[in-house]
Amino acid sequence: MRKRWLWAAAITAVIGLGAGTAGGYALYGGEERYSTLPDGLTVGGLSVGGLTADEALADVRSRIQALEATEVVMNAPPAVQPALSTTAPSSDAVVTAMNSPQSSLTTLSFSTLPSASTSSPAPTLKQLGMSIDASDVLAMLEAYRDATWRQRANMRTAMLTTDYGVRVTWNKAAFQREAADAWGALASSQGVNASRTINDTDEVVYTPETLGTELDTEALMASIVKLAPVSLAPDAVEVASAGLQALGVGLPVVQVPPEVTEASLKEEGLDRKIAEFTTSFATSAEGRSYNVSVTAQALDGTLLMPGEEFDYGKIVDKAEKQFGYKEAPVIVNGKLTPGIGGGICQVSSTLYNAVIRTEGLDIVERRNHSLPVSYLPIGLDATFADGYINFRFRNSTGKQLLIKAEVNNKELTVKLFGTMDEHVSYDIETVQKQVTAPKMVYVADNQVALGKSSVRQSGGTGYVIETYRVKLIDGKFAEREKLATSTYRSHDEIVAVNPADPRIAPASDDDKQPPKPSADSPVEPV
Structure with missing residues (x-):
């Protein structure tokens, strides 16, 4: 009877020792396995799978900074061009664009004709009123970084089934102010007043006015909002480093009547x-x-x-x-x-x-x-x-x-x-x-x-x-x-x-x- 009890105790000890050893292996394997983000994860169009949370945080922040610092170089000559059919932003505060990880990068485009030289540096997207809000993405990455391996294990499934996008906002007032400073002179032309003369036969003769032009900041903003980056996709770094390259959008202008028009003279x-x-x-x-x-x-x-x-x-x-x-x-x-x-x-x-x-x-x-x-x-x-x-x-x-x-x-x-x-x-x-x-x-x-x-x-x-x-x-x-x-x-x-x-x-x-x-x-x- 005693011999039988000892055997049972020995088996229990062995089993306990094995369980402890297995638990140790599980702990060590979980920390290693869950120290990086799951493969295939994208945030705001940027792939971060396989990176640590800190690496992903640094990458996201770097890309946001690079995109906002992108210079917009206008190469269009000051010629009259019709305003685009794009609906212009209506809010004076912000214009918002959202994207999912599947969104592709859209680059801003301008004419490749020789540019008018200016002494002022080209404005950046941030100066033009664009800002990229990735607070949800950053909060998720910080939470993963600070979680235990068990918590990370529970988070991974949800992370792979959730779209983590970025929010792009535009300040209309800032855009109009900066665009006018940067390109207003390129789009401006002076109108000529209408005139009225009385000829030798006492006829009143009118010479029509010549319309001037000025930059259509609302139409230009609509173009830039439509074409500017709305994601953190890989190509964004190339765009930021090379400037927003030309695809054919020129300076939109509106015609401005001079102070004296033929109609005002006739009135x-x-x-x-x-x-x-x-x-x-x-x-x-x-x-x-x-x-x-x-x-x-x-x-x-x-x-x-x-x-x-x-x-x-x-x-x-x-x-x-x-x-x-x-x-x-x-x-x-x-x-x-x-x-x-x-x-x-x-x-x-x-x-x-x-x-x-x-x-x-x-x-x-x-x-x-x-x-x-x-x-x-x-x-x-x-x-x-x-x-x-x-x-x-x-x-x-x-x-x-x-x-x-x-x-x-x-x-x-x-x-x-x-x-x-x-x-x-x-x-x-x-x-x-x-x-x-x-x-x-x-x-x-x-x-x-x-x-x-x-x-x-x-x-x-x-x-x-x-x-x-x-x-x-x-x-x-x-x-x-x-x-x-x-x-x-x-x-x-x-x-x-x-x-x-x-x-x-x-x-x-x-x-x-x-x-x-x-x-x-x-x-x-x-």
Whole structure:
């Protein structure tokens, strides 16, 4: 019985010793077997099977750093190219791309044409706003590294059946900022403003604008997001070292209109010539002809904005500063006398006649001369007296108004360009309401023989004239409106006779001398 027990004990000991030895072998084999990652494991497209966790961690981090540091070299010339049909990123924050281990590497592409040299280094994908997030992959590798061999054994099956991808994000604001700095100049071209001229036949001619270009950062970002790496595949290292090579994507641009376009010019409303009026100064002496010409030069090209008021006094000031005025007849106290600036009222009066034949121009201030003028029908003049009388009107057409003035062969022509219904035109009528005959005044002169006489000043008839504007639509009467009442004073005819002539009457020295301007006597340059 005792012998049998001893045998059983011996067998048990042997069995125990064998089990212990087997456990030791199992422990040693597990640590060795599970110290590396399972064969066939890929993370983010990168094969890491057979590597230790630390080796895989270093490889993943190195590849991420290399990809983010990849330089994007743009070799496209600054030519206009249509934007790609790729949908542009819509978020201002990030654009995300995911891939599985099976995803293939896509390389960014640009033209292989000779590049424009720049002093700035090429931007990297990271500078362009790309970042690669492999936090899930790194967390898995760190967990495997820190696990026991038994835990690793349990993890391996799950690892081989799980897709470990990386998350690529793009910061849109950063991309647009960096792309504009790097390539904006290559894609930019300066536009040319549209222009408007008036030709010799008074036609308004437009020259269209030339569009400029600027970099389409959204379209470019869509291209780069589509073509840039989204995995850690083996070829990524080659891409990072060589730069993103050319496959044909050029700089997309958008067309940019210049500040002044043909449409914006036409919107201003200078559609056509809407009025014209001409007066002659053929009988004027050199001084007066000069004054008319320089005032016309000062008036020419005046542009009135909608609602703006025209002030003739500013035109006179401009002409006087630029050219100066010469001596020519003016009206003082109802009499013609030598003075400075004679002729400038012919310009204001010619302009007035163009204005009253135009729709949408409101007369603010206008007065007739104290005497009728020779270059216009009575009742249609507009005088100017510095500090006393001005000619003003308001542009109520709702569009711009351009005033052109020119002198040819001693004829002054004023033309208005703007917007006006082509079916509308105006006729001007005057009605004589009152006539005042001049008085005959005799003054003594010892040089005149008895019974003889000498006219010292011709008399002038006085008038009261009403002016009306008749509106026509397609040449047919539409309405009639009163524009103004003009009053012209009569002035005496002065005749010199012998002092013994019975027609003589006591006369003051003022009757014998031409009147002189005073502070209270406005000078009217006729």
